Amino acid sequence: ADVFASIIVLLVIRVANKPADDDHPYGHGKAEVIVSGIVGIILLLVSFYVVFEGVVGLFHPVESPNILAMWIAVISYIAKVLLYRYSLNVAKQHHSKAIEAIAFDHKADIVASIAAAIGVLLSIIGDKMDVQLLLYGDKIASIFVAYLIFNIARQMMGESFQILMEGNIDEELLKELEESIYEFEDVKRIDRVRAREHGHYILVDVRISIDHFKTIKE
Numbered sequence: 001a002d003v004f005a006s007i008i009v010l011l012v013i014r015v016a017n018k019p020a021d022d023d024h025p026y027g028h029g030k031a032e033v034i035v036s037g038i039v040g041i042i043l044l045l046v047s048f049y050v051v052f053e054g055v056v057g058l059f060h061p062v063e064s065p066n067i068l069a070m071w072i073a074v075i076s077y078i079a080k081v082l083l084y085r086y087s088l089n090v091a092k093q094h095h096s097k098a099i100e101a102i103a104f105d106h107k108a109d110i111v112a113s114i115a116a117a118i119g120v121l122l123s124i125i126g127d128k129m130d131v132q133l134l135l136y137g138d139k140i141a142s143i144f145v146a147y148l149i150f151n152i153a154r155q156m157m158g159e160s161f162q163i164l165m166e167g168n169i170d171e172e173l174l175k176e177l178e179e180s181i182y183e184f185e186d187v188k189r190i191d192r193v194r195a196r197e198h199g200h201y202i203l204v205d206v207r208i209s210i211d212h213f214k215t216i217k218e
Contacts, residue, residue, distance in 0.1 A: 001046050005039045005105055009098045016098065029198040033163045036101040040156030043108055043149055051146035057139040064127030065138055070120040077113035080106050095201065097163075104156055111148040115141040169195045169202060177204060186210050186218075 012035040020027045087103035090096070119141025126134025168174065174195060181187055189209040195202050 001042050002105060002109070005042050006102060008035055008038055009102055013096070013098050016096075026198060026203065027201075029201055030164065032097040033160050033197070036097045037157055037160035037164070039101040039105055040153045040160060043105065043153035043156065046108075047146045047150040047153060050142050050149065054139045054142035054146060057142070058136060062123070062135050062139065064123045064135060065120045067120075067124060070117050070124070073113045073117035073120060077110060077117065080109040080113060084110060097160075097197075101156060104152055108149045108152045112145045115145040115148070163197045166196045169197060173202075181206060181208065186214070 012031045016028050016031040018024075018028045084103055084106035087099055087106055091100035091103055116138075119138040122134045122137025122141070126132065126137060174193065177195060178190055178193055181190055181193070187208050187210065190206065191209055192207040193204065195204040
């Protein structure tokens with residue numbers, strides 16, 4: 001799923017960075033928002049698959065996983081933390097929704113790795129101490145992982161939907177824009193200001209009032 005999501009992001013970023021043309025006068029920035037939604041859908045499907053496998057596994061006899069499985073989960077955790085931090089920094093630097101989606105994908109893998117390591121460890125302890133309930137730790141952990149991944153997917157899809165529906169930007173950022181506009185002394189009043197995200201940039205519509213005696217040129 002990660003490989004598939006990364007390939008989609010690589011292809012879409014090339015489209016998103018294309019300049020405006022006759023067919024797309026506002027540019028191609030929303031391509032990044034669409035891919036963010038697609039990655040969210042991929043994570044959603046992954047969460048459904050993981051919870052299905054976990055629930056089915058609860059109704060079948062289980063064996064304790066090998067200790068190697070726990071170390072793989074630990075290595076995965078370390079790698080994903082590094083990838084998450086790096087991706088998030090790049091996303092903020094370039095205001096890229098697509099790279100941000102990849103960062104959230106890594107975040108889902110971080111919680112999955114932690115839960116997997118704990119689940120495997122509990123299973124091994126259950127096998128050594130002959131506690132049958134702990135043997136299902138791996139399956140229970142996978143259901144918990146699915147829930148966490150589902151929440152991340154829901155957040156990503158919700159944000160993408162909000163942007164595609166041209167919802168207003170964050171209230172704090174809108175206030176910052178108003179403060180910037182009021183830095184111009186000729187602006188007497190802001191009658192209306194609204195803004196919407198368009199991929200890696202923001203479009204702002206402003207209606208202002210100025211002194212009535214000024215010429216159009218002024």
